[in-house]
Every structure is written in structure tokens, then in C-alpha cells.
Amino acid sequence: MVQRLDVRKLVVTIIMAILGIVFLMPFAWMISASFKVEGDVLTFPIQWIPNTWNAVENYKEVWTGSMPFLLLYWNSIKVTVFTTLTSVMISSLAAYGFAKINFRGRELLFVIVLATFMIPPQTLLVTQFLLYRWIGLYDTHLGLILLNSFSVFGTFMLRQFYLGISNEIIESARMDGAGHFRIFFHIALPLVRPAIATYAILRFIWTWNDFQYPLIFLRTESLYTIQLGVQSFADQHGSIYSLMMAASVSAIIPLLIIFIIGQKHVIEGIQLGGVKG
Amino acid sequence: MKIKLRTKKKKKLNGDPFSGWKENLAGYIFIAPMFIGTSILVLFPIISSFILSFTDWNFVSGYKNASFVGIDNFKRLFGDPLFLKSLKNNIIILLAIPITLFISLSLAAIINKYVYLKDFFKVIYFMPFISSIVAVAVVFQVLFHPTDGPINQFLMSLGVENPPKWIADVSFSLPSVILIMVWTSIGFYLIIYLAGLQNIPKELYEAAQIDGATGWYQFIKITVPLVSPTTFLLLVTGIISSFKIFDLIIVLTNGGPANSTITPVVYLYQQAFIELRTGYASAIALVMFVIILIITYIQFVGQKKWVNY
Numbered sequence: 001m002v003q004r005l006d007v008r009k010l011v012v013t014i015i016m017a018i019l020g021i022v023f024l025m026p027f028a029w030m031i032s033a034s035f036k037v038e039g040d041v042l043t044f045p046i047q048w049i050p051n052t053w054n055a056v057e058n059y060k061e062v063w064t065g066s067m068p069f070l071l072l073y074w075n076s077i078k079v080t081v082f083t084t085l086t087s088v089m090i091s092s093l094a095a096y097g098f099a100k101i102n103f104r105g106r107e108l109l110f111v112i113v114l115a116t117f118m119i120p121p122q123t124l125l126v127t128q129f130l131l132y133r134w135i136g137l138y139d140t141h142l143g144l145i146l147l148n149s150f151s152v153f154g155t156f157m158l159r160q161f162y163l164g165i166s167n168e169i170i171e172s173a174r175m176d177g178a179g180h181f182r183i184f185f186h187i188a189l190p191l192v193r194p195a196i197a198t199y200a201i202l203r204f205i206w207t208w209n210d211f212q213y214p215l216i217f218l219r220t221e222s223l224y225t226i227q228l229g230v231q232s233f234a235d236q237h238g239s240i241y242s243l244m245m246a247a248s249v250s251a252i253i254p255l256l257i258i259f260i261i262g263q264k265h266v267i268e269g270i271q272l273g274g275v276k277g
Numbered sequence: 278m279k280i281k282l283r284t285k286k287k288k289k290l291n292g293d294p295f296s297g298w299k300e301n302l303a304g305y306i307f308i309a310p311m312f313i314g315t316s317i318l319v320l321f322p323i324i325s326s327f328i329l330s331f332t333d334w335n336f337v338s339g340y341k342n343a344s345f346v347g348i349d350n351f352k353r354l355f356g357d358p359l360f361l362k363s364l365k366n367n368i369i370i371l372l373a374i375p376i377t378l379f380i381s382l383s384l385a386a387i388i389n390k391y392v393y394l395k396d397f398f399k400v401i402y403f404m405p406f407i408s409s410i411v412a413v414a415v416v417f418q419v420l421f422h423p424t425d426g427p428i429n430q431f432l433m434s435l436g437v438e439n440p441p442k443w444i445a446d447v448s449f450s451l452p453s454v455i456l457i458m459v460w461t462s463i464g465f466y467l468i469i470y471l472a473g474l475q476n477i478p479k480e481l482y483e484a485a486q487i488d489g490a491t492g493w494y495q496f497i498k499i500t501v502p503l504v505s506p507t508t509f510l511l512l513v514t515g516i517i518s519s520f521k522i523f524d525l526i527i528v529l530t531n532g533g534p535a536n537s538t539i540t541p542v543v544y545l546y547q548q549a550f551i552e553l554r555t556g557y558a559s560a561i562a563l564v565m566f567v568i569i570l571i572i573t574y575i576q577f578v579g580q581k582k583w584v585n586y
Binding site: 008009010012013016020023024026027029030033041042044045046089090091093094096097098101102103104106109112113116118119120121122123124125126127128129130131133146147149150152155179180181184205208209211212215216226227230231234241244245247248249251252255256259263266267270271 | 308391463
């Protein structure tokens, strides 16, 4: 069966495409401004393709200047990768426990963990800050990593997937004498790999974008993550818009790459969870 | 002894032959990292926050200078014009939710049925949602520039004599924030709505078409009521997350101009980490916590009245 090209559908597609372009204009403007010499940034009508290119100079200044993005990137990558790894590990262990092990008090403990999801993280900031100063995690990357490592969202989402694994597989492995750790690593984990990928990508994006925790829990400039860097860069270079845009583009690029690679996973994960956290 | 334990457990745990102390231990080991972490980083802080909210304390001055002041913080809070303003602003910000719901549902309905390249459109509208809010806020700071910004230059070229000064104007700053919020969250709502639309049986639309119903009529009479569970979910998460907006406001306006964009979270941040009033900030946190709890409860009770499952 050959589908005929529907004219009405084609017209709507074109209108939607134009709407989409308008929708993404702030990004297009940002990218274009990051390539310009400062004098051309605010000229009107907007030169979408720069008359004078200054891309190399702008990005060089951003990446190696007074607020070197090279270092910020390194910090962000370090924090994001470790947060993602620990969070995936901790969440999938707990999710397996809650889904597949019959231990005493399971329901109650699960309800307690779920209830903490209702608490807005901001209401905890003050005491978390005091706690961190007290135990010496304030102003460290380790502290930052731990803050996002205990995710109720991740535990809940992965638990749904573990529940989908049939109990017979696990029981027959147990008959053969396998312990829960073996089953977890050799049977359960491989089976929920797509869910793990989804959660890992979401966690990566959220951690990369996190601004509030670094703002409150970091003080030393050399430990700053990219979001914090963009903000202080904007404070320092508030009037040099071409540089600010180059900084913004730099902060977004890794997200775009991750998003394009894992697009399906991201969208599925968002639909599944219906929440951010 | 072991066998006895097992049979006892067996009844309780739906015939699972693997139970007993070993099973319990394994369970605790698996959930321990998660549970301990959550206890230390959530349960402990919420309890200590509760205690701190009754003190008049500044964390720099050391524990000795903490004094118990009873409910003074709360009394002061509800007479504090800035806090009341921040609450009012948050209520205004809630306007972003119906606007986003309406735009996203319309877009989702169109994308679901009337366009080619569905996946492509999903990605386009999703882009602002995954982008860093800090970068977005920095970009809009420039776009909204009152005289030289591209938006106002465009408006002036269209013949608008006095375009709004956006984030520099006390009466336009909050609408500007709302505008960016709508822009960034459309993608999220859209994706969830698209999933919701998949669940509506096609026969309903076909039947309506046979009866001669227009596209708009179908949208109002079939689509809107049948996605109401999705709308409800988005409303709940939207209202709760509106209380968490922080990055956008801190980077875009820092609560200004003249506190016109201050929200409870921003106020909490300023009191706790700039004014260093630890006790007072804890009281704000507690009030926010209670507000969110109440909203969640109301929504939970109210959902039965208007959601079609």
C-alpha cells in the first residue's frame, strides 16, 4: 500500500515547521551572536549569518580566559559522571531490593522513601548546608556528587522495570543456588539495561544542568561547575554579549549531544516518570 | 528452627520459599545505601529544620548563640511584606501552567494527527526543556534588553512606540519570567500529552467524523475530556514545581527589579545564605513545606471530581 501525499497534512507540516523555527529562534540567535564581533551583536535587522566572523576569538576567550571553561568542563564532567554512576548503582540496588526481595518491613520502608519525594529540595537546603559544613563535605565535589546520588525518582522508575521481570527466572536461579547479588548482576541488571540507560541519561542531563546545589555547596572558584561558571562569567562580562553567548552555547552543547544520541530514552523516561527530580 | 521460620514466613509472603533472616539481610543490604543516604540528606535535615525554625540563630555565630524564640519567626513571617509578596508572585506564576497546558495540548493534537515528521517536531519543541536554564536565562537577559535587545528592536520596527521594558520594568518582569517558563516547559507537557493521546481510541474520532463534527468540536468534546488524567498529572507536577523555580529567577533578575520577581524559594535563599538568618530561613522552609503538602492533598481529593479515567 502506497500512502498518498496528503496536501492538507503537508500544509500543516509546513506551518508547524515555521512555528518551530520561531520557537527555536532564541537558540539560533545565541549561536549566531557567539560568532560575531561585539559591535554586530545588537545590530538590527539581525544578521543571522555574521558579516564579520569572530568565532575563534570568542570561543578562545571563553575556554581559556579569566573563567576558563576548560576547567569548568572538567569539573562538570567529573561531578556529572560520578553522580550518574553512583546514582544508577544505588538506585538500581534499592529498586531490586524493593521489587524482588521479600524482606521484613519492605512496604513501610518503601513508603518512607517515596514520601521523601514530596519534600521540595529547597526546604532542606539550609540544614543540608549546616550538615555539610559540620561533616566537612562543604565546598567539595564529593559532597556535590552525594547530593544527587540518592534518587527516589530513579529507585521508583527502576523498580517498575524490575517488577516486570518474571519471578520464575529469579526463583529458578535461586534453586540453582545463586544469591541475590549474583542474580542482580547476572540476570536482573542485563534485563533492565534500557531502563538503566534512560535513567542514566536523565540523571546526566539534570546533574549537568544543576545550578542550585553548586551555588550553595561550592565556594572555591576552581571547583565551579559549568552552570555556576556561566553565571559568574555573565557577572564578569555582563556587557560583552558575544562572549556571554559563546559561554551559553558551550554550556548547552554536551546536552544536545547526549540528547541527540539518547533522544528515545529521554522522551520515554520523561513520559514514564512524568516528573523531574 | 530454620525450617520453622520458613514455613511461618511462607504464609505471609505469598508462598515464596526464599525467606527468613537471609532474605531479610539481603533486602536490607540492597536498600541500605539508598535508605541511609536519604535518611542523612532528607529525613535528618527536615527534622533539624523543624527545630531550627523555632530559634533565632545565625550559623556563623556558633551554637552557643542560638536562642529559642518559640513561634516568633512564624509570626514575623506572616507580617513580612516581602514574604507575602513572594507568595503572591508565586500565585501569579501559576498562570504559566494553564497557558502551557493549552498550548502544549493544541500542539500535541496537531503533531499527533496532522503532520509528517512527528519525531522531528517532538525534538524541536523539547529542546528548550533539556537546555540549561542558566544559559537560557543569560540569553533572554540580552534578548529582553529594553532598548538594544532584538525583541524590542523588532517591536519598534513593527511600529510599537513604547515596547515594554521586560525584565527592567517592575510590572513586566514577572510576565517575562512566565513567558520563559512557558517556553521552556512546552516540550515537557507536549511529550506527556502525546503519550496521553495515544490512549484515545481512534473509533471515537471516526464516529464523530461520520456525524459531521468539526476538528475543533472533536478537540473540545473528545480530546480535552479524555486527556484529563494527563492534564491532572501535569497540573499537580506543574504547581509543585512552580514552587521550586530558582535558577531562572536568580540568573535572570535575582528577584528584582524592586523585588518584583521574588518567590518564596528566592527569599529563602536570600535569608539563609546572604542575610545569614538561619532560624528565619528554616521557618520559611517549613511554611513552604506545609503549603506544598496542602496543595498536594487538595489535588488528591479534588481529582475525583473532574478527571475522567
